[in-house]
Structure formats: C-alpha cells, structure tokens
Amino acid sequence: VKPVSAAEVITAPPAIDGTHLWGSLEAAAEIGPWRAPGVQRLALSDADRQMRDAFCGWCENAGLALRVDRVGNIFARRPGAVDETADPVMVGSHLDTQVAGGRYDGVLGVLAGLEVVRWLDKHELSTCRPVEVVSWSNEEGARFRPSMLGSAVFAGALDQEVALGQTDEDGLRFADELDRIGYAGSAEVPGRPPHAYFELHIEQSDSLDRNGLDLGIVTSAYAARGMTVRLRGRTAHAGATPMRRREDPLVGAAELISALDVIGRSGGEETRATATRLQAWPNRTGITAGEAVLTLDYRHATPDGLTRMTGELERALDEICARRGLSFAREEEWEFGQDISFNPALAAAARRHAARLDVATTDMPSSAGHDAYWLATIAPTLILFVPCVDGITHNEHEAIDPERVLPGVNVLAASVLEAAGQ
Numbered sequence: 001v002k003p004v005s006a007a008e009v010i011t012a013p014p015a016i017d018g019t020h021l022w023g024s025l026e027a028a029a030e031i032g033p034w035r036a037p038g039v040q041r042l043a044l045s046d047a048d049r050q051m052r053d054a055f056c057g058w059c060e061n062a063g064l065a066l067r068v069d070r071v072g073n074i075f076a077r078r079p080g081a082v083d084e085t086a087d088p089v090m091v092g093s094h095l096d097t098q099v100a101g102g103r104y105d106g107v108l109g110v111l112a113g114l115e116v117v118r119w120l121d122k123h124e125l126s127t128c129r130p131v132e133v134v135s136w137s138n139e140e141g142a143r144f145r146p147s148m149l150g151s152a153v154f155a156g157a158l159d160q161e162v163a164l165g166q167t168d169e170d171g172l173r174f175a176d177e178l179d180r181i182g183y184a185g186s187a188e189v190p191g192r193p194p195h196a197y198f199e200l201h202i203e204q205s206d207s208l209d210r211n212g213l214d215l216g217i218v219t220s221a222y223a224a225r226g227m228t229v230r231l232r233g234r235t236a237h238a239g240a241t242p243m244r245r246r247e248d249p250l251v252g253a254a255e256l257i258s259a260l261d262v263i264g265r266s267g268g269e270e271t272r273a274t275a276t277r278l279q280a281w282p283n284r285t286g287i288t289a290g291e292a293v294l295t296l297d298y299r300h301a302t303p304d305g306l307t308r309m310t311g312e313l314e315r316a317l318d319e320i321c322a323r324r325g326l327s328f329a330r331e332e333e334w335e336f337g338q339d340i341s342f343n344p345a346l347a348a349a350a351r352r353h354a355a356r357l358d359v360a361t362t363d364m365p366s367s368a369g370h371d372a373y374w375l376a377t378i379a380p381t382l383i384l385f386v387p388c389v390d391g392i393t394h395n396e397h398e399a400i401d402p403e404r405v406l407p408g409v410n411v412l413a414a415s416v417l418e419a420a421g422q
C-alpha cells in the first residue's frame with residue numbers, strides 16, 4: 001500500500017465506473033449501422049448529423065453550454081469556478097467514421113470527455129478553468145479531404161475558405177453540406193488556443209493488447225506524407241496493339257504499388273506505406289488505360305526516415321515511368337506529424353495518476369494521425385491510447401474490452417481535473 005498524501009486525498013474522488021459511458025457508446029453504435037457490428041458515419045452525412053444531435057442532447061442534459069464554429073467543430077463547456085474568461089482545458093476527439101467504420105474510433109474519445117464532465121458533476125468537483133468537451137469535424141477524411149480538417153482549421157494550419165470549399169466525390173461542397181445538417185456555426189476560426197488539450201483514443205494497433213498493458217502515453221508521432229500521382233500513357237487497342245508498343249499507366253501504377261509495399265516493409269515496425277486508391281481512365285474493356293491516378297501515403301517513426309522513404313519512392317517512380325514510357329505528375333501532396341511534440345508535463349502527470357490508480361502504462365509513438373497533432377501546434381497536448389482487441393480498426397469488427405479501457409478513462413479524468421485546477 002502506497003502512502004497517500006494530503007493532496008491526493010483531496011484530489012482523488014471515487015473512480016468512474018463506466019456504466020454511463022458504455023451506455024452512451026452502445027447508443028452511438030446504433031447511429032449509422034453498417035455491416036454489423038460496424039457503423040458508417042461519413043462527415044456531414046445524415047448519420048453524422050444524427051450522431052452530432054445525440055451528442056449535443058447528452059451535453060445539454062449534462063448542463064453544458066454548446067458552441068459550434070464555422071467548420072462545424074462542437075464545443076460543450078462546463079464553466080470554471082474562478083475565472084470564466086480563463087482558457088479552457090479541452091478534451092475530445094471525433095464522431096465521424098471511415099467508410100468501413102468501427103464502434104470506437106473517435107467516438108470513444110468524445111464520450112470519454114463527456115464522462116469526465118459527468119464525473120466532475122457527480123462528485124461536485126469544481127475546476128478553476130472551464131472544461132470543454134470537443135468533437136472535431138471531418139477527422140477521417142473519408143468524404144472530404146484533408147483528414148483532420150476541423151482541428152487543422154481551428155489550429156490555423158488550414159484556411160477556413162479552403163476547408164469550406166472542399167468537395168466530395170459527388171461534387172457536394174463542405175460548406176453546403178455543413179449548412180444542410182445544421183452545423184454551420186458562428187464561432188470564429190482559428191480558435192483561441194486552449195490551456196491544454198487531451199485526447200483519448202483506441203490504439204488502433206495491437207501492442208497494448210498483446211502486451212497486456214492498459215494505457216499508452218503518446219510521446220511522439222510518426223511523420224507522414226501522402227500524395228496523388230497521375231501517370232499518363234496512351235490508350236491503345238487491347239487486342240491489336242502488340243505488347244512492345246504499350247505505354248500503359250495502369251501497369252505502371254501496379255508496379256508502383258508493389259514498390260511502395262516493399263518500401264513500407266523495409267523498416268519493420270518503423271515504416272508504413274500504403275496505396276489507398278487507384279482510378280483508371282477510361283476504365284473500359286477492349287482498351288488500355290490512358291491515365292491512372294494513384295493515391296498513396298507513407299510514414300516513418302522519424303523525420304529522417306521519412307526523407308529516406310521519399311527518396312526511395314521517387315527513384316521507383318522515375319525508374320518505372322522511364323522504363324514504361326510514361327509521364328507523371330505529383331498532385332495534392334500533404335504531410336503531418338513532422339516535429340510534433342506532446343507535452344512532457346502532461347505526460348508526467350498522467351504517469352503519476354496511472355501509478356496511483358495502479359494502471360500499467362507504456363510510452364509509445366502514434367503512427368496514426370489524430371486531431372491532437374494540430375492541437376499540439378498551439379497548446380500543451382497529450383494523447384492517451386487504450387487497447388483495442390487484436391489491434392483491429394477501420395473495420396466493422398473493431399472492439400474493446402471495457403475493463404481494459406476504463407483504467408485509461410480514469411487516468412484521463414484525473415489528468416483533466418489536475419490541468420483545470422480543482
């Protein structure tokens with residue numbers, strides 16, 4: 001038994017038991033059902049609206065004041081006890097999902113934030129600073145590019161007009177769809193940096209689950225880069241044109257996908273590389289492709305490693321195109337996670353709370369992008385990872401063991417309380 005200091009007696013109310021949180025998660029999983037037990041809530045779709053409406057209703061029931069900004073980020077505020085103008089402590093994540101979405105990616109972090117507020121209320125804990133539960137718009141980028149759009153605009157990394165002008169596959173504009181679902185708010189962006197930002201998220205890999213650990217304290221981010229590559233050749237008759245006369249960009253794209261996979265496997269756990277999308281034109285029978293547009297991304301645990309991967313990809317692209325008589329253009333390049341640092345003091349506090357609550361933790365990097373990346377550029381930020389079963393994610397079978405997630409939720413609650421000042 002560890003000795004308990006007087007300060008800890010004051011700051012250690014009974015732990016969250018999770019009943020309310022699991023109920024909210026079950027209710028959320030009923031919204032946008034798709035390929036049971038999965039969900040599909042693409043950003044600004046009807047399902048996204050229903051999920052936002054449910055979340056806002058739960059926040060209002062908890063007595064929180066709602067605010068929506070110009071790109072649809074939602075903030076639910078619990079006032080501070082000392083100075084209502086003090087910068088808030090924010091806690092949240094996202095409510096949208098991938099096309100093949102699971103029940104926990106994103107929504108767990110938002111509802112865990114709401115649960116922290118319910119817990120503060122239940123134990124009549126007032127905080128010096130306001131606490132805001134936040135849901136960021138369009139985190140996944142599955143419908144509108146780029147991913148992490150709402151948090152990027154909030155942090156001033158993406159212009160609001162650019163964000164509002166993004167279009168989906170059907171040519172529908174972000175601004176129009178946001179208006180259609182009733183979440184075109186009036187709060188200014190970029191937003192005022194919070195005092196601190198916390199995001200709890202499923203790990204989306206299997207290291208916590210495999211090692212029997214209940215909490216990952218994220219101390220670094222993989223550097224990520226992505227682009228679309230347009231390969232151009234020339235259309236030709238599929239039967240009449242001899243192989244020696246082909247300039248087929250679809251075959252070039254196939255080789256590039258293979259080369260990218262080799263690059264992705266070259267660094268073991270430190271590297272990832274993925275071709276996510278291939279569009280060919282004219283995409284008909286009897287004729288070779290004239291154009292192929294490949295969307296890809298790659299990531300490395302270090303910025304130097306990412307630079308090396310870029311070199312390998314460029315060499316592969318040059319070599320394949322030269323050999324096959326193709327031209328290419330790199331379009332829509334993006335990157336995130338470069339030089340991101342998470343706040344060491346917040347991490348230290350989380351470790352201290354974990355030790356007090358007897359939660360086994362490890363420091364770890366994040367290889368997936370999160371809204372916290374953008375928040376980290378403007379405010380002290382911490383990501384907490386909780387295990388998901390077998391690391392399955394962006395898949396309808398994404399699952400959690402509530403008993404193994406609850407410890408992380410309690411570390412989150414204690415960390416938010418400390419940052420907001422009891």
Ligand SMILES: [Zn+2]
Nearest residue numbers: 105106139201
């Ligand atoms: Zn997510």
